[in-house]
Amino acid sequence: MRWLQRNIRPEQIRELSLLLLIVVAVLFFGSLIDGYYTSRTFNRIAASVAIITVVAVGQTLVVLTRSIDLSVGSIAGCTAYFAGSMAAAHHDLPPLAVVLIAVALGAVMGAINGVLVAWGRVPSIIVTLGSLAIYRGILIDYSGAKTVTTDSLPAWIVDLPRLTFVTIGNLDIRAMFALAVAIVVLFQIGTSFLNVGRQFYAMGSNPDAAHLIGLPTRRIVFSAFLLSGALSGLAGFMFLARFGNITVEAARGLELQVVAAVVVGGVNIFGGSGTVFGAMLGAIMIGTLEQSLFRLQISEFWRDAILGLLILLAVASDAVILDRLRALWARTDLKLVTRAEAEP
Amino acid sequence: MTLPPILRRWETLLLVLLVAIGAVNIAWSPFYLGVGNIVNLFQLSIEKIIVALTMTLIIVNGEIDLSVASVMGLSACVAAYLFHAGIALPWALLASLAAGAAAGAFNGFWVAYVGLPSLAVTLAGLIGYRGIARILVEDRAYGGFPDWFNALGQQPWIGPVTVSIVVFLVMFAGVAVVLHGSALGRLVYVMGNNVQAARYSGVRVKRVKLLLFTASGTVAALAGLLYAARLGSVRGDMAVGFELDIITIVLLGGVSIFGGSGNLVGVGLSILLILNLRNGMGLANITGNTQTSVIGALLVLSVLVPNMAQTLHTKWKGRET
Amino acid sequence: MNRTTGHQKAVAAADSAYVLNLRNIAKRFGATQALEDVSLALRAGEVHALLGENGAGKSTLIKVMTGVHQPDRGEILLAGEPIAIGSAAEAQRHGIAAIYQEPLLFPDLNVAENIFICHQNRGAITDWRGMVREAERILASLGVSLDVRSPARGLTLAAQQSVEIAKAISLNVRVLIMDEPTASLSAHEVANLFRLVRDLRAKGVAILFVSHRMEEVFQIADTVTVFRDGRHISTRPVREVTPQSAIADMVGREMGLLERRTPAPHGEKLLSVQNLARAGVFEGVTFDVRRGEVLGFAGLIGAGRTDIGLALFGIEPATGGSIRLSDSERTIRSPRQAMALGIAYVSEDRRQLGLSLPMSISANITLPVLSRYLNRLGLIRTGQERATAEQFRKRLAIRTPSVDLAAGKLSGGNQQKVMLSKWLNTHPTLLILDEPTRGIDVGAKAEVHAMIGELAAEGIGIILISSDLPEVLAMSDRVLVMREGRQMAIFDRAEADSETVMFAAMGQTTQPAITGAAA
Incomplete structure (x- = not known):
C-alpha cells in the first residue's frame, strides 16, 4: 500500500479506470455488433475522436486555469469555412499555408477571448458565451449563408481523411488521428516537464497565491485561451478535410462534446488538476460511444442520454471516490508529518 | 437590500440604453409603438423571458442551470408523446410539468445533496434531457393538438394580451416579491454570497437549492409547453440553444455570475432592452444571427465597461495624490 | 537621478x-x-x-x-x-x-x-x-x-x-x-x-x-x-x-494585561455530555456546563476542540456518546435542532463561516431567526429587523455609521461583535465561542471579554474555545484540555495555570514549550 501510494496518485487511478471502462465498452459493443473489430470501425471512431481531442487539449489548458472556453465550436466553424473558401478560391495554395491560415485565425479569435478574460477581468463564461454568439454571427454574415462544397476544394484536402500515416498489422493509422495523438503527446510533455506548463496548474490550483508569489497570471490565462483558439483553428481545418461541405452551421455544439470529453477525462472543472492525456481518454470514450451506438442503429437517439449520464457519473465519481482516495493518501502523509514532529 | 453604488448605476445605464433604443426605434419605424408590435415583441421571446426569471434566482444563489432549454424540449416532447399515445391532453400536460419538476429535482439532488458543481451537473442535463426528448419523439414532428391548446400560445386573452404574456407578468411580480421581500429571497442572496456562513447560521441550504432547481425545471417545462402551443407542433430539437439567450438576459441585468448580487429590476430592464433591440433590428431588416452577435457583444461589454471604468477611476485617483 | x-x-x-x-x-x-x-x-x-x-x-x-x-x-x-x-x-x-x-x-x-x-x-x-x-x-x-x-x-x-x-x-x-x-x-x-x-x-x-x-x-x-x-x-x-x-x-493609552474575570454564580446543570465521540475525530469526551459558568477548551490546533463545538451544534453530528440538555437526552443532527435546544455556536472563521460580508449588518444579525421577522404574508419586516440591529449596536458598541452598512466594511473587531449579536439574538442558553478574539485588536478584545463576563452573569452557559492560553485562563471557571481527539483533564479555576494546562495539552512526553507569562 505504501509503495502504491508513493508511486501512483489518485488522479492516475482515475485515468486508469477510464481506460478500463473504454476497454469494457469496446468489448460490450463488440459482442453486440457483427464485424465490430475491423479497421473500418477503428477509423470511424478515430476520425471523430481526432477532432474532439485536438479541441479538448486546448480546453484542458483553459479549464486547468479555472476558466472555460465555450466559443471553441464557433471558432472551429469559422476557421473551417474561412480556410475552405481560401483553399477553394486558390487551388495553388500550399497545404501548409491553408493549415497555418486556419490556426492563425483560430489563434486570433482565442487571443481576443484571452485579452478580455485576462486584462478585461470579465469572467470566462461570460466572454466565451458572448464570443460563441459573435463568432458564429460573423461567420454567417461573412459567408452570406453560402456553403463551401467538396467539389470546390482542392483534391489534397478531400483525400486527406484517407491519408494513412502508418500501418500497424491491418490497422491503418490515418494522418489526422496521428496528428491528434502527436498534439496530445506534445502538450502532455509540455504540461508535465516545462515550467511554463506547470504554471497552468499553479494558476488554477490557487489563483491568489499565483498572483502573490509573482507568477504572470494574466499571461498564463491569456496563453491558455490563445492555445485553445489555435487548436480549435486546427480542428476547424480537420473538420473541413473530414466533411468537405461546410455550412454556416459547421461545428455548432462542438463545445458541449469537448467540455464533456474534458470532464469525463477527469479534468477538475474548478481548475488545478487533470491531464491532457485524460482529456484524450475522455474524447475516446465519447467517440466510441457515439460511433458504436450509431452502428447499433436502433439506439441512435440514445446517444445524448447516455452521454449525459456519463458526464454525471464522471463528476460524481470525482467528487465521491476521488475525495476518499485523496483523504486516504493525505492521512498517510499526515502520519509522516506527525512522526517527524515527534522526533526532535 | 444594500447594493454597492456601482450596481445602482448599472440599472441607470440599462434604462438610458433602453430609452435610446426606444427613441431610435420610434424614429425608424412608424409601426414600433403600435399595440400589435409591442405584443409581438414580447410574444416572440416569451418562453425565454419566463425561464429567465427562475434563472435569476438560480444565478443569484451562486449556481447555474444550463439544462433549461433541454427541459423545455423534454416537456414538450413528453406532452406530445403521451397525447399521441392516446392520453387526454390535460393529463399529458400535467405529466409533462411533472417531468420538468423531476428533471429539475434530479439536477438539484446532485448539486445540493452530493455537492457536485452545478455547471457540470446541468451540462450533463443539457445533453441528457435532450437525449430523452429525442428518444421519445425520434425525428418525427408531432402536431394536431386541440385548438384550445394552440390558442394558449397565440390567441389574445385580455385585450390584445396573450395567455403567455399574462403568465410572464404574474410570474415577474411573484419572483420580485419572493426575491426582494421574502425569507426565501434573503436566503437566496445569503447562500449566493457565502453558502458556508448560511449553513453555520442554521439555514437548510440543501433544501433551498433543491427547491430552486425544481422550480427552475418546472418553469422551464411550463415555458416548453407554451412554446409548443405557440408553434403548434413539437420536434426533438425544440428550443435548442435557448439557454445562452436566457443566461445572457440575466447577466446583462447586472446579476453577478458568482452569485449574491443583482436584482429583478435589472433583469426586467435587461428583458425590455433585449426585446427592443431585437425588435428594432428586426424592423431594420437585420437578421437574427446579427442580432444574436450584437447581444453577445452587449453581454461582454456589460461586464467589461464597468471593470475598465473602475480601473481608470483607480488610476485617476492615484495620479491626483 | x-x-x-x-x-x-x-x-x-x-x-x-x-x-x-x-x-x-x-x-x-x-x-x-x-x-x-x-x-x-x-x-x-x-x-x-x-x-x-x-x-x-x-x-x-x-x-x-x-x-x-x-x-x-x-x-x-x-x-x-x-x-x-x-x-x-x-x-x-x-x-x-x-x-x-x-x-x-x-x-x-x-x-x-x-x-x-x-x-x-x-x-x-x-x-x-x-x-x-x-x-x-x-x-x-x-x-x-x-x-x-x-x-x-x-x-x-x-x-x-x-x-x-x-x-x-x-x-x-x-x-x-x-x-x-x-x-x-x-x-x-x-x-x-x-x-x-x-x-x-x-x-x-x-x-x-x-x-x-x-x-x-x-x-x-x-x-x-x-x-x-x-x-x-x-x-x-x-x-x-x-x-x-x-x-x-x-x-495610545495605558492598559492593563488580562485580568481574571470575577466568576458569576452558577445555576443548575445545563448541558451534560457523556463519552461523546465522532468517529476518527474525537472520543471519550465527558463534561458538563452550568448556567453562568464559563468552561474553557484548551489544547493544540487539531486536538478536536472545534470538532466538539461542531458536534454540539449539529454541523458534524456526534457518532457516539450522549448529550443531555436540561436533564433530557438529545441527539443533535442539524444546526436547526441545536438552535431549537438553545445552543448557539460562534464560529472561529468570521469571513468564511460566520458572516455574509456583502449583506447588511441587520440582515446578518437576523439570519438565524429570520422567521421571527416575517409578517402574515411571509414577507420580511425590515423595520423590526433594523430595530433589533440598533439594540445590539448600542449594547455591544458596534462602531458603524448605520446598521444598513455591509458587514464586510467593518473592522475585524466590529465584525466579531456582529457575530455575537447574531447569536445572542437567538436567545441561547448555551453559547459556544470558538476563537472569539482571533485577529482582533486589543481594544475590541477587551470588549469581547467584558461581554463574556456579562453573559455569564445573565446565566448563560458558555464554552470558550481558544488557542490564546492567557485568555482561556483569565476567562474560564474550569478548563477542559484536549489532546489528539481525547480529553486529557478538566482543571478547576484554582488548579489551572499555564504550565499544568500546557503539560496536559502536550501529553506526558513533551515539556511545555511556552509559559503564558510574558510580563
Whole structure:
C-alpha cells in the first residue's frame, strides 16, 4: 500500500479506470455488433475522436486555469469555412499555408477571448458565451449563408481523411488521428516537464497565491485561451478535410462534446488538476460511444442520454471516490508529518 | 437590500440604453409603438423571458442551470408523446410539468445533496434531457393538438394580451416579491454570497437549492409547453440553444455570475432592452444571427465597461495624490 | 537621478548596515491615509517585531515591501541602494519574501514543486529529480520530514508553514516578512516555528515579525516597532520594552494585561455530555456546563476542540456518546435542532463561516431567526429587523455609521461583535465561542471579554474555545484540555495555570514549550 501510494496518485487511478471502462465498452459493443473489430470501425471512431481531442487539449489548458472556453465550436466553424473558401478560391495554395491560415485565425479569435478574460477581468463564461454568439454571427454574415462544397476544394484536402500515416498489422493509422495523438503527446510533455506548463496548474490550483508569489497570471490565462483558439483553428481545418461541405452551421455544439470529453477525462472543472492525456481518454470514450451506438442503429437517439449520464457519473465519481482516495493518501502523509514532529 | 453604488448605476445605464433604443426605434419605424408590435415583441421571446426569471434566482444563489432549454424540449416532447399515445391532453400536460419538476429535482439532488458543481451537473442535463426528448419523439414532428391548446400560445386573452404574456407578468411580480421581500429571497442572496456562513447560521441550504432547481425545471417545462402551443407542433430539437439567450438576459441585468448580487429590476430592464433591440433590428431588416452577435457583444461589454471604468477611476485617483 | 553628494554618501554608508530601509513611506487609499510618513529599517540577523492594532498600517507596509502596492511617496533602500518594487516577482528578485497567516500553497502541486514554483531562474524544463532532492535537503535541514512528492492538499497548517519557510530558504532570502504566522498554530507548533526563525536569524536573514500575541514577540524579537493609525510610534530594542509600554504605544493609552474575570454564580446543570465521540475525530469526551459558568477548551490546533463545538451544534453530528440538555437526552443532527435546544455556536472563521460580508449588518444579525421577522404574508419586516440591529449596536458598541452598512466594511473587531449579536439574538442558553478574539485588536478584545463576563452573569452557559492560553485562563471557571481527539483533564479555576494546562495539552512526553507569562 505504501509503495502504491508513493508511486501512483489518485488522479492516475482515475485515468486508469477510464481506460478500463473504454476497454469494457469496446468489448460490450463488440459482442453486440457483427464485424465490430475491423479497421473500418477503428477509423470511424478515430476520425471523430481526432477532432474532439485536438479541441479538448486546448480546453484542458483553459479549464486547468479555472476558466472555460465555450466559443471553441464557433471558432472551429469559422476557421473551417474561412480556410475552405481560401483553399477553394486558390487551388495553388500550399497545404501548409491553408493549415497555418486556419490556426492563425483560430489563434486570433482565442487571443481576443484571452485579452478580455485576462486584462478585461470579465469572467470566462461570460466572454466565451458572448464570443460563441459573435463568432458564429460573423461567420454567417461573412459567408452570406453560402456553403463551401467538396467539389470546390482542392483534391489534397478531400483525400486527406484517407491519408494513412502508418500501418500497424491491418490497422491503418490515418494522418489526422496521428496528428491528434502527436498534439496530445506534445502538450502532455509540455504540461508535465516545462515550467511554463506547470504554471497552468499553479494558476488554477490557487489563483491568489499565483498572483502573490509573482507568477504572470494574466499571461498564463491569456496563453491558455490563445492555445485553445489555435487548436480549435486546427480542428476547424480537420473538420473541413473530414466533411468537405461546410455550412454556416459547421461545428455548432462542438463545445458541449469537448467540455464533456474534458470532464469525463477527469479534468477538475474548478481548475488545478487533470491531464491532457485524460482529456484524450475522455474524447475516446465519447467517440466510441457515439460511433458504436450509431452502428447499433436502433439506439441512435440514445446517444445524448447516455452521454449525459456519463458526464454525471464522471463528476460524481470525482467528487465521491476521488475525495476518499485523496483523504486516504493525505492521512498517510499526515502520519509522516506527525512522526517527524515527534522526533526532535 | 444594500447594493454597492456601482450596481445602482448599472440599472441607470440599462434604462438610458433602453430609452435610446426606444427613441431610435420610434424614429425608424412608424409601426414600433403600435399595440400589435409591442405584443409581438414580447410574444416572440416569451418562453425565454419566463425561464429567465427562475434563472435569476438560480444565478443569484451562486449556481447555474444550463439544462433549461433541454427541459423545455423534454416537456414538450413528453406532452406530445403521451397525447399521441392516446392520453387526454390535460393529463399529458400535467405529466409533462411533472417531468420538468423531476428533471429539475434530479439536477438539484446532485448539486445540493452530493455537492457536485452545478455547471457540470446541468451540462450533463443539457445533453441528457435532450437525449430523452429525442428518444421519445425520434425525428418525427408531432402536431394536431386541440385548438384550445394552440390558442394558449397565440390567441389574445385580455385585450390584445396573450395567455403567455399574462403568465410572464404574474410570474415577474411573484419572483420580485419572493426575491426582494421574502425569507426565501434573503436566503437566496445569503447562500449566493457565502453558502458556508448560511449553513453555520442554521439555514437548510440543501433544501433551498433543491427547491430552486425544481422550480427552475418546472418553469422551464411550463415555458416548453407554451412554446409548443405557440408553434403548434413539437420536434426533438425544440428550443435548442435557448439557454445562452436566457443566461445572457440575466447577466446583462447586472446579476453577478458568482452569485449574491443583482436584482429583478435589472433583469426586467435587461428583458425590455433585449426585446427592443431585437425588435428594432428586426424592423431594420437585420437578421437574427446579427442580432444574436450584437447581444453577445452587449453581454461582454456589460461586464467589461464597468471593470475598465473602475480601473481608470483607480488610476485617476492615484495620479491626483 | 541626482548626483550623490558627500553627505548623501555618508548617509548611504550608515544605511548599508541595514538590509532593507524604508524611508518616509506614504500610501493613501481613497479617503484613508493607510501609511503616513512611515520609516522602518531591518538589520541582517535580527528579528524585528512590528506591532499595532488592526488598521495601524502593518498589512499595507507589508504589501509595499512585497510589491503588491506602490507607495505614493518615500523611498526603499536595499543594502543602501534605492530600489523600486513594482511587483511580487521583483520583490523576490531583491530577496524579499513573505509568509502569510494563511499559507499560499498550491493544493494540487506537490510539496517539492510548491517550494520551487516561484524560482524565476529555473530554466524552461522542470527538473523533477533535482527539485525533489533539493526539497528533501532543505526540509531535512529544517528538521521536518515530509513526503515531498505528496500534494500540498491535506497538509496540516503547521506542515504548510514549514513548506513556506523551505520556500523562503530556497530563494536565499535576505528579508523574510512573517505576517501573523502563528495565528493558527498551536503552542507546540509555534515552538517549532521559532526554532526555524532563530536558525534563519543565525544565517543573517533580516526578519520582520508581525503578531498579535504579545508573549511571542518577547520570546523572539530583538527590536520592536509600534505603528498606530498609519504612523510610526516607536522603535526600541526589546529589553527596553515592556508589554505594558508596547500596548500603551499601540492603543495610545495605558492598559492593563488580562485580568481574571470575577466568576458569576452558577445555576443548575445545563448541558451534560457523556463519552461523546465522532468517529476518527474525537472520543471519550465527558463534561458538563452550568448556567453562568464559563468552561474553557484548551489544547493544540487539531486536538478536536472545534470538532466538539461542531458536534454540539449539529454541523458534524456526534457518532457516539450522549448529550443531555436540561436533564433530557438529545441527539443533535442539524444546526436547526441545536438552535431549537438553545445552543448557539460562534464560529472561529468570521469571513468564511460566520458572516455574509456583502449583506447588511441587520440582515446578518437576523439570519438565524429570520422567521421571527416575517409578517402574515411571509414577507420580511425590515423595520423590526433594523430595530433589533440598533439594540445590539448600542449594547455591544458596534462602531458603524448605520446598521444598513455591509458587514464586510467593518473592522475585524466590529465584525466579531456582529457575530455575537447574531447569536445572542437567538436567545441561547448555551453559547459556544470558538476563537472569539482571533485577529482582533486589543481594544475590541477587551470588549469581547467584558461581554463574556456579562453573559455569564445573565446565566448563560458558555464554552470558550481558544488557542490564546492567557485568555482561556483569565476567562474560564474550569478548563477542559484536549489532546489528539481525547480529553486529557478538566482543571478547576484554582488548579489551572499555564504550565499544568500546557503539560496536559502536550501529553506526558513533551515539556511545555511556552509559559503564558510574558510580563
